[in-house]
Amino acid sequence: MPDLLIELLSEEIPARMQARAADDLKRLVTNGLVEAGLTYAGAVAHATPRRLALALEGLTEASPTTTEERRGPRTDAPEKAVEGFLRSTGLARDDLAVKDDKKGRVYVARITRPGRPAAEIVAEVLETTVRTFPWPKSMRWGTGSLRWVRPLRRILCVMTREDGAEVVPLEIDGLVAGNVTEGHRFMSPGEIRVTSFEDYAAKLKRAHVILDAGERAEAIWHDATNRAFAAGLEVVEDRALLAEVAGLVEWPVVLMGQIAEDYLDLPPEVLQTSMKEHQKFFSVRDRDGRITRFVTVANRETADDGATILDGNTRVLSARLADAKFFWENDLRVARAGMKEWLEALGNVTFHAKLGSQRDRIDRIAALAREIAPSVGADPDLAERAARLAKADLSSEMVYEFPELQGLMGRYYAEAAGEPAEVAAAAQEHYSPLGPSDDVPTAPVSVAVALADKLDTLAGFWAIDEKPTGSKDPYALRRAALGVIQLIVSNSIQLRLNAEEEGPVDGAFWNLANAGFGRWFECEPLWTDLATADADKVWIDPDKTSLLAFLHDRLKVHLRDEGVRHDVIDACLTGDRTDDLADLVARARALNAMFASEDGADLIQLYRRAANILAQAEAADGVEYSFGADRKLAGTDAERALFDAIAEARPRIDAAMEAEDYPAAMTALAALRGPVDAFFEAVQVNAENAILRRNRLNLISEIVRAGTRIADLTRIAA
Template identity: 75%
Template sequence: MADLLIELMSEEIPARMQRRAAADLKKRLTDGLVEAGLTYAGAVAHCTPRRLALHVAGLTDESPATTEERRGPRVDAPAKAIEGFLRSTGLSRDDLDAVDDKKGQVYMARITRPGRPAAAIVAEVLEETIRNFPWPKSMRWGTGTLRWVRPLRRILCILSREDGAEVVPLTVDGIEAGDVTEGHRFMAPDPIRVTGFDDYEAKLKRAFVVLSSEERADAIWQDATNRAFAAGLEVVEDRGLLEEVAGLVEWPVVLMGEIDGSFLDLPPEVLRTSMKEHQKFFSVRDGNGQVVRFVTVANRETADDGATILAGNGRVLSARLADAKFFWKNDLRVARAGGDNWATPWLDALENVTFHARLGSQRDRIDRIAALAREIAPAVGADPDLAERAARLAKADLSSEMVYEFPELQGLMGRYYAEAAGEPPEVAAAAEEHYSPLGPSDDVPTAPVSVAVALADKLDTLAGFWAIDEKPTGSKDPYALRRAALGVVRLVLGRGLKIRLAARMQDHIMDQPAKDVHPQLDETTVRDLKRGEEQARLITSDLLSFLHDRLKQHLRDEGIRHDVIDACLTGERTDDLADLTARARALNGLLATGNGENLMQGYKRARNILTQAEAADGVEYSYGAERKLAETDEERTLFDAIEAARPEIDASLAAEDYSKAATSLAALRGPIDAFFEAVQVNADNAIVRRNRLNMLSEIVRTCEKLGDLNRIGT
């Protein structure tokens, strides 16, 4: 057994590519080794800005010898066919065996391949991996043909055993593998010879390189939070930034600096965003949430304990924040200067911003969302005037200078500007909240105006792209339509909104851009966009199915099965997602009980017998059973139970108390079980048989009042 150590040292690898590259190196190497016949005990990959490293423990010393039997041509086959077979196997005719076959004797070749040493296999697999590495972007340099993310400088590749280390003989594009690495570029640049992974990791740390990205991240966070705590402050947590910064340094040195006081009147989100996006700084805030300092991570120790680095970073940060302050002041001037029409300059500018070539400009889209928000408002408990006003202003900040510089602040800056313009609090809040929810863990707006605008925004997106047949396909979803649909589901369920979506979506699909609104559109596009009622209905049906799929995905975590939701997709209210969900939850709860499970068995049995009888007799047994024709107590008991349960179930369904309806349905389990245990449905007496089949029809129709139970798998 041996331990394999590989290091590929290059110029700086972009932080965003490091973890994926380390995982790719591990997978490609280990897969290649196993395919070649080697086994191993474990493998761990590491990454730093300048190196990818892989440690494979317990690697076998050589691949096993193999013997392959290959069937050849018939013994009496033409000479050319036999010669071709010999060439393919590398054997002579004397090496072949003649074996019996159904059609006579054929030649059989037994090809034995000796095992190969691990070093030869590693060299072969590593070269293949290096030459075909899946970097998102790569480059060539010098006169070589090798492509790598940045120029590759060294290859370390050794097999370590108890008796010493062996360098794997390998040369890639003039770079010869060895047992030498380098430490920190500035603090310990001299070559370092290593004998194995433990020796490698320890010597790198002495040479100011922390190999583990997790260890670097932990060290950064620990030091940063300690420094902030000592000053009575708190570091704003940002795991994504932490991972990125850990990929920028090999020897993290945490430094905390001051922010010029003239910038502290900027919104804290602007400060955080500017520092993160431009400088990769962590924000440090006081007890009031105000950002007052920054944390930067240097890649080296200095004689002045980082004072020069902090001074330089402070100057660059001040220049960046000066730009942000300029944008902020200009935008506030617009917000405070225009009265009720303060956003007009920004909205007018959006007329020249295309949302989609076939769906018009951003300004056109705002008009559609505003109309839809007004229509939705009563259903969500919002004031229609406020909802329309909020929808018209929610995206105005897309034209602001601040959002142009920092697109990730859209919505948030809209809230600030609406507040500065004196808009009602509901309108300002909707500007920030209408984009939510963006993901499955994102908060859902609860304020009625925000909900109205958020729903209108997402429904407009879905209706528009369905109208032009730009739906998600496979894993491709360039317009984030799955996210929009899931947002609709979460908004509806989060507030328990009783809202019928189909009519609103159908009308919205029919209201897509027309020629008089968009004179730049050609006739074919206009004809495609201006939908007729029947076409809009079909499109709406397809879109509603898409929403149902997202609903199933959302309810999966509750343990509600897909087929239970399918069972509830009956009737005319399938576009009321809250009602559909309530029925699915009630039915799911019923089926989770013993009564519900047995009831399902009785329902399935009744339906199967009824279906077979109707097919054989050519009639439909649905005219109602008569109690006077019952011959057994079990028949009469079931008849009475159904007669008593039916009005209770109907009343519960009308009141949308689906749990109570399920309870009433579950009470039928006992009489149905007793009926099937004691009664032979296909009696000799035709009248009795017909009455019993009609009783089965009563069972089926009563059970299906909560949903189409036939869609539920067993």
């Protein structure tokens, strides 16, 4: 069986596209070969800045001969139908067979397709792959029609057998496939002839090209850390940058340079971001955590050991850092003046056409944070102050230049302005969490502002009917919902998200004294299309049910990731406290854990038996049996024993529920199974005496109502 080697040599491929391109080449070629009837033992793809390569082992020599039997029209069908069938099969009428079918006698075509040699199939598949390759962006060059990410220069396509290698005959827009590649553009120019993948990889390395991206990244990291260690320093780890830099070079040469003293007083994050974004440099820090040097990776060795390259990079870096220093000093001047200039500027920045400016939004978040504060143990004044300053850095020059530093720079500026530590921390932390693995704020002021920010986003976009649809979520509302869940659950915050309370808060903004999804805006007349109201104040009433359901959907995902059963989650999403997410999660976790013990089975069997009998009786009688059970009316020992057991368990269940100790409540309820089973064995619930029957049903309802306080246990799968 032959091995196959393909290389597509071009001008420089953007680093961000290389890994995906290698995967696409492997997928398209292997899928095409398999669909054509070939098989292979293994495949591996590689990418460098100038080339995509694919190596297949154990390719079959040819596709197999296949025979397909295709059913045609009936023998008495119109002539045109038969002629159409003949055209589709490429056969003559005499070539058709006739078979009996349940609908009569029909024509049957047996179509034999002879196998084809692998080289022929490879040529077809590779040409299709090149012409239809899914680059995010592509270009044409010269007079040809071929499109590629950058001009394609060579095609190498070789099949290797034990007796030698052959070039697969192929031509695409004047590019003729061969067995020739090129090494490093500067260090090893000229043609290289290859016979196999092993020969190809070895000759490329001798020609100063490391084919494997992982090997290039490992070489960069090894050399960089060794250089830093020798100087008593440490390279700041950045895996994303490492992967990107490995895609910029074919022969990595690590160089370490010094940052000028003038810029060492910049915040380390500014230094790191500026070097990473503009120059693709790694940051190097000393034992005190100060970033004092940088690592750059050249694509070639030089006679002066990179001195000229390093000097040029240092000059460019100094120019970039001079800009950053200018931004930093200007921003500090505004921050020390109280940041009023930035806050006023945010009044001219539109957040959303229907939701006002960033300044309007800050006002809403500040009012909301103040009301949330007592629920999270934060000082209301500090929470409001933090919310008013948290987004001020969006107007700063530094954040304009480096948007990824928003929040972090806000903390620096708040500290420079002399704000309390809690306010400064909230400026950075209120954006978190940004994802399932992100750290969740725990400081009360930060939590209040983070919750207010995310809840305002959700309620606002719900109010203007900009909800996520399918995979589209342009305003990241799913992420905001998950953030609300993580904040509430991680900090065990007792917050009712759907409680009603009349009237606006302080005459304006979203009423969240109990986190109700109603909101007031003080707004211009152009917003009156949102609701019917006077021109000065518009009442916006979001679809609270829909929004709570949206939060529940995200919560289901969150709990399933924890290992909580889906039926347990559905069972807990019932009753009148489903808007208290912390309570809901506590019940779901406790119920899920209950099933790991015998008590879990006892609880379910107990509840189901009682709930089924009660439901049947209430449906038949058209009444609700929910109170009035009297021990004096008990007619049997089993009945009296159940009354006594419930009387003994009730205070323990009530105390556990009051303390939200759901495991204890469920254990106390499950302990009733014995008396309940004895009751059902000895007592006829549907007695002929109407008074006894009603008393027994009311007794059963006490058990059902106690279980329902935890969850709708009828939803639990057996």
